[in-house]
Amino acid sequence: MLERGLAVLLALAMVTSGCIGVPSSDGELDEASVEATDPAGAFTGPVEPGELSQPVHELDRMVETFLPTHDGTQIHTAEYHPNASGETPVVIQLSPYFGNLDAEPQAQHGSYWTQVLVERGYTVVHASVRGTGYSEGCFQLGGEDEIQDAHDIVKHYHEADWSNGNVSMIGISYPGTTPWQAAITDPPGLKTVVPMQGISDMYRYDHVDGASYTHGPAFPTYYTALVDWTLVPGNAEGPQHLLPPLDAFCPGAADRIEKGYETMAVGTHDEFWDEREYEAQLDQVDVPVFLVHGFQDWNVDPDNGVPLVDDLPANSKTWIGQWEHNIPFANTYNEDWSRHDWNMTMVAWFDRWLKGVDNGVTEREPVLVQDDAGHWYRADTWPPEDREPRQLFLAGDGRLMDEAPPSEVRRMAKDPSNAATEAPTDAEQARGPESLRFTSDPLAEDTLVTGRPTLSLDVAIDQPDGHLVADLYDEDAEDGPKWLGHAILNLAHRQTRDARTPVPQDQFVSVEMQFFPMNSFVPEDHRLRLELRPEAPDWIHPSPFSPTYEVQLGGEDPAQLSFTDLDDPGFEPAPERGQVPWST
Structure with a gap:
């Protein structure tokens, strides 16, 4: 029964975690898998020469590594290198979903980024959050060691002998949260981050002004089980498949589980949540941010990320659309409102900050926003500052x-x-x-x-x-x-x-x-x-x-x-x- 319950959790994760496309079993990138998942097909459209990196490369090799972090914990990564000459820029996706939900690196979640970027000369790295996948350590639900890991991973790829030294981090959902972790630690080589539908304040994912969402108290329990369902320290041999006795739990696992129910009872934002309030350290972010969020995203609600628009560093960019927990090219709220230009804009953004191409991507107004009738408009600030309420x-x-x-x-x-059928x-x-x-x-x-x-x-x-x-x-x-x-x-x-x-x-x-x-x-x-x-x-x-x-x-x-x-x-x-x- 226990294993069956975990299987249900894993199935739910596959539905909700934004799995978009996969490389083939031999590690070669499968063009058809991405075409099938991008109905807009935007990245295949014609562009002017020199404006955008072209899809002229193929996957050269996939390399698995274990990176030591600040406390000696080994973080598992899979590097996808293009067959490009010379040094390459690096785009990282730091995720808790690799390995536990897809056991082999060749079948990892974030292959959409790999497909689009490797063929344009970027090395893409999939890194597993500590305590998940094949990484060592204990899952922390966004705690301070996980934050420092993001710093250490960026620093490592800034210094890699095959890297051009320019590194970014991108992702959606929890992998859209880890870019905030990297940005607030200001690691060397980090040039930009792209948090999409990410959590900027972990308290607000579970709670709102003292009230607890229906998933709130259980979230630290089921989510820990979802991504680290051994609940014991990870190891280089990969995920275990049985729950351990209680005395083998990771240090702090029981406390995190208890914290959800404690906060439901009292509603208080305390030191536990302070540690996971990344937006409180936004003044420490010095790199341009490309912030993407949906007004109709009631998984990571729009009070995460969206209120930060006017406080982002110089040269930042924001897209806020009427989509759910989606990448903009695949709008499940209204398919007709999908942004056909997302892939090209993303590549243009990376070309600007990781390859140094002066392509004009930052010259327009920094905010692109959509109303719930489908209209788009551009603005310097959002909401506008010059309007009286x-x-x-x-x-x-x-x-x-x-x-x-x-x-x-x-x-x-x-x-x-609560007896609506009874006369009052x-x-x-x-x-x-x-x-x-x-x-x-x-x-x-x-x-x-x-x-x-x-x-x-x-x-x-x-x-x-x-x-x-x-x-x-x-x-x-x-x-x-x-x-x-x-x-x-x-x-x-x-x-x-x-x-x-x-x-x-x-x-x-x-x-x-x-x-x-x-x-x-x-x-x-x-x-x-x-x-x-x-x-x-x-x-x-x-x-x-x-x-x-x-x-x-x-x-x-x-x-x-x-x-x-x-x-x-x-x-x-x-x-x-x-x-x-x-x-x-």
Whole structure:
């Protein structure tokens, strides 16, 4: 039964980890495998001579190595070398998926990068995170030794005698997280990083402002089992296939597992999460970053990565599109919105920073962003800095108004029985409904709700804690509501996620809720609708408390929704197949 359960976990990993293409069993790159997985076929399109590295190389050799790191732990790598003369630049994918999910280096996950880059004269390296695959050590879920490993691996390939000394790191999901680890340690030779759908703050992968996602408490357990399912120190002979007795667990493994459930109970961002908050060290990143993330990625939610856009180093670039946990050329949210130019843009980026080609890839506005109607536009910052926020006030009659309404208090409550089929008692009716709705007048013009809207209000509860959830909708009379995004808060963490402050019972406290990043096009004559509720069971574990909520509307400090409204950003069409938009 145990082995069967692990097999299920492995199957799930294959679905979710972004496996895109594989080399053939003899180690030769299989052109057909990449063509089949890139429906856009962008990297095969025509380009102007000299603008882009051409696919004129073949795989020369694959070399497996074990690299000693700072504490002596050996990290397993597989190097894919092109048949190019002279020294070559290096692109690394540091991943926990190699080996355990694909046992042989010839069948490793990241072969998409290998296919596209090796044939253009880059050496691609697949490195297994410590404690995973064939690497030694204990998996740390992004801890300090893993961070230092990223530094050591980059330094090694900067100094390799066949390397031109210029190194980058790229990946998606967890392999899109490790580029942040490398960047904050500033290793010699690191010229750029490309984090795609990566985690910039591990706490926010599992939790949000004191509330725990439904996967949150179990994540350190099942994920450790997924990528290092021996839970014992790795060794050069490769993954084991049986779980050990408890006394053989890696040091710290039990603590990491316990931490998920502890944080679910208290919601606190503590030293464990501090160690894994890479974005807090963004000021130490000195290399250009090509940041890629999706507004519809609810695996690594858009509050990872996307809020960092305006704080990236000089010469950085950002693509934020309406895709899920995807590479831009394969948009599963809307296949028609796939970016046919992704592969060429990626190669152009590496040509600029690893080969020194002055190709103009950094000359356009640094941010390319898509709204949820499919429109693309470019910007110098995101969200725009020169726009005054727009306010809509919550009124007791259920309206969202341009002017502050008269003072009024509205009630709501979480049904403690969760028995929707039972008629509420008189006492339950007195506590109020399970949600409060507020709807605007029809919009006078097309509106682009962009950035991270905020909701400010005063609330009182009759218990020491509870959740508060706000959902924002685009409401159309014909098609009904379209969900735009949400904000979630554990009220005991209203001041900071770093500490709990119990709510004084039956006293109003001021809270500010921040919505997840959005870029939502709301057409003229549609309405905005805001809904407040105590819980979001599809997203978060419910609070053990079931308070009655009183929400202060109007008055001296009125409840209000604030958002950036962008009128006309200058939409541009997505490129057709074979175009090179970064040069136009």
